[in-house]
Amino acid sequence: MLLAGDIGGTKTLLGLFDQQPSRPRAILIRAFTTLDFPDLNAMIAAFADESGGRGAGIATACFGVAGPVINDTAELTNVPWRVDAPTIGRAFGIPRVLLLNDLQATAYAVPVLHGDELHTLQAGKAVEGGDMALIAAGTGLGQALLHRVDGRFVSSPSEAGHADWGARNEREISVLRSLIHRFGRAEVEQVVSGQGLVNLHRVTHPGACPAVEDADDPDAPAAISRAALERTCERCMEALSIFVDAYGAEAGNVALRSMATGGVFISGGIAPKILPALVDGRFMRAFLEKAPLDGMLSRVPVKVVLNTDAGLLGAAVHAAAARA
Numbered sequence: 001m002l003l004a005g006d007i008g009g010t011k012t013l014l015g016l017f018d019q020q021p022s023r024p025r026a027i028l029i030r031a032f033t034t035l036d037f038p039d040l041n042a043m044i045a046a047f048a049d050e051s052g053g054r055g056a057g058i059a060t061a062c063f064g065v066a067g068p069v070i071n072d073t074a075e076l077t078n079v080p081w082r083v084d085a086p087t088i089g090r091a092f093g094i095p096r097v098l099l100l101n102d103l104q105a106t107a108y109a110v111p112v113l114h115g116d117e118l119h120t121l122q123a124g125k126a127v128e129g130g131d132m133a134l135i136a137a138g139t140g141l142g143q144a145l146l147h148r149v150d151g152r153f154v155s156s157p158s159e160a161g162h163a164d165w166g167a168r169n170e171r172e173i174s175v176l177r178s179l180i181h182r183f184g185r186a187e188v189e190q191v192v193s194g195q196g197l198v199n200l201h202r203v204t205h206p207g208a209c210p211a212v213e214d215a216d217d218p219d220a221p222a223a224i225s226r227a228a229l230e231r232t233c234e235r236c237m238e239a240l241s242i243f244v245d246a247y248g249a250e251a252g253n254v255a256l257r258s259m260a261t262g263g264v265f266i267s268g269g270i271a272p273k274i275l276p277a278l279v280d281g282r283f284m285r286a287f288l289e290k291a292p293l294d295g296m297l298s299r300v301p302v303k304v305v306l307n308t309d310a311g312l313l314g315a316a317v318h319a320a321a322a323r324a
């Protein structure tokens with residue numbers, strides 16, 4: 001038996017999985033509101049109560065955590081939790097407890113995803129055994145790489161969302177000026193994330209917006225993309241247009257930095273919600289605008305991950321591999 005978790009700033013998924021050769025099978029999955037619990041141990045205890053003994057004999061646990069993992073310990077970026085692998089192991093008698101960055105965990109799901117869990121933006125021509133990369137805009141912006149090492153994929157974490165954002169045209173330079181004025185510098189995450197969409201909304205709306213009353217509302221990013229997709233506010237359409245361009249351009253940057261000849265995968269909560277805006281050509285145009293390497297990039301498969309539980313699945317995949 002395996003225990004897997006995807007620990008986010010807002011929502012946490014815990015799941016029990018059966019050991020299977022490549023893709024562990026889910027037995028029980030539960031979603032929790034992260035801040036309803038003082039720490040992960042209390043949440044695991046509540047999950048164990050619900051599982052009614054099905055969680056007996058857990059050999060390995062693996063958790064993807066929204067924050068940097070150092071020495072088997074993670075401080076979450078937006079939650080006052082400290083997750084410590086050895087403490088969990090001792091508390092629940094689990095011999096092996098692994099912690100990963102959440103995107104690193106999601107990356108482990110990529111090789112086992114089925115065709116209907118992906119939407120192809122560019123078929124390309126994958127190089128057999130080529131490295132892959134993952135980019136995910138949600139509350140923040142995450143990136144992870146999948147390297148082929150000794151016949152299996154090993155994922156590596158990053159804090160690439162906090163790297164500098166490169167503006168590519170006059171419209172983006174005006175966004176860059178606004179971000180530098182407000183924050184002192186411009187991170188990629190301040191453009192390509194839910195909060196990034198709100199920052200873009202601020203730039204494109206000199207006056208009031210019929211769709212969003214309060215830009216600080218946690219639902220503002222969803223309201224902006226809805227107004228853009230339903231074409232009810234032209235300035236929201238402009239904000240989403242800049243967002244999609246910047247997302248595609250950054251996905252292209254990830255492909256260049258990692259030589260992801262096996263594919264670039266677009267994960268995170270936003271992509272499935274704005275799929276009509278990702279498939280209309282703008283995203284891939286921005287992805288490919290990297291002359292003289294546009295030819296190489298045109299052969300990179302680019303796919304949207306539609307499975308919103310991929311982070312949990314990836315943690316289970318990693319737990320299964322570690323146990324073998």
Ligand SMILES: [Zn+2]
Binds near residue numbers: 205234
């Ligand atoms: Zn608007």
